[in-house]
Amino acid sequence: MRRKLAAGNWKMNGLGANLAELEKLSGLHGAPDCEILICPPATLISTARVQAGEQIAIGGQDCHENTSGAHTGDISAEMLKDAGASHVILGHSERREDHDESDSDVRQKACAAIEAGLKVVICVGESLEERETNNTLDIIGGQLAGSIPDQVTGENLVVAYEPIWAIGTGKVPTLDQIGEVHDFIRTRLERRFGEGVGRSARILYGGSVKPGNASEIFAVSNVDGALVGGASLKADDFSAIITALEKA
Template sequence: MRRKLAAGNWKMNGTGAALSELQTLEQSHPAPTVDILICPPATLIHRAAQTVGDSIAIGGQDCHAERSGAHTGDISAEMLKDAGATHVILGHSERREDHGEQDEDVRAKARAAMDAGLVAIICVGESLEQREAANTLDIIGGQLSGSVPDQSTGENLVIAYEPIWAIGTGKVPTLDEIGEVHDFIRARLERRFGEGVGRSVRLLYGGSVKPANAAEIFGVSNVDGALVGGASLKAGDFSGIISALEQA
């Protein structure tokens, strides 16, 4: 059985004062029946890891493909691991769009993350134009082929489907649309890695997930949890999503 995962991506939000939200979240879920992950900005990773116990994992939002070197401003997977991270988000649409990251860049970063002992959460998703042109599955298939390393297993890989047009917009695909993509991803993973690995990789949905719509999303086939943006910044909001996942 795949253990469900509620992951929060704080993006470029939060200073030291925000760590109190982690304490509140931990008090609300002292013995969770799902995995809980918070990915704060890099400046907070070490302090966040020191703040929480075993009930909440801490992750990064990106890493460099190289272990070290002349890469001013970048952070290696080993550095994230050393700071207390156990996971790292890679290939988020904001990285792909704002920083021009290509599938091969994401693949190299994921390989570095896995080599460092981190779980790589690789994001895939289509734009509104691609969705309207009925190209969604072709886009997702290409991103999976190009971004996911050959060394992937159910222990070191998580896939997050985040339709770009739904991130932070309040728009959410229909349940059938979410199910179609998640079933497609599952089938692609099984075909590439075999049923054992393919069925063990957790698939998350991301894009305007809130306490109000979480339960119905978590009832969709092959949705093993969520990658949550804005709603993860406040413990009260994220707690509702976690509770919905625990009841799914």
């Protein structure tokens, strides 16, 4: 059985004082019935690891494909691991758009992360134009093939479906649309990696997930949890999403 996962991506938000929300969240979920992951800015990873408690995992939001070198401002997967991270988000649409990251870039970073012992959360998703021209599954299929390396396992791979047009906009695909993409991703993973990896890797939904819509989203086929942005910054909001996932 796949264990549900509630993942929070703080993006470029959060100072030391905001870790009080993490402590509060830890107190609210002392023995969670799902896995909880928070990915704060890199500046907070070490402190967050100490304050999160054993029940909350800490992750990074990106890593470099090289282990070290003349790459000013970048962070390697080994550095994330050394700081206390167990996961890393890769290929988020904001990285793909703002930094022109290609599927090949994401794949190389994923290889480095796995080599360092991190679990990878690889993001895929279509734009509004691609959705409206019925190219969603072609886009998702290409991103899966190009972004996920061959050496993944069911334990170290998480795929997050985040339709770009739904991130931070308040717009959410219909439940049928979410189910179609998640079922498609599951089929593609099983076809490429076999039933073992294909059925054990978790698939998250991300894109304006809130306490008010979480329960119905978590009831959709092959939705194993959520990758949450803004709602993960406040313990009370994220706690409500976690509780919905625990009940799913």
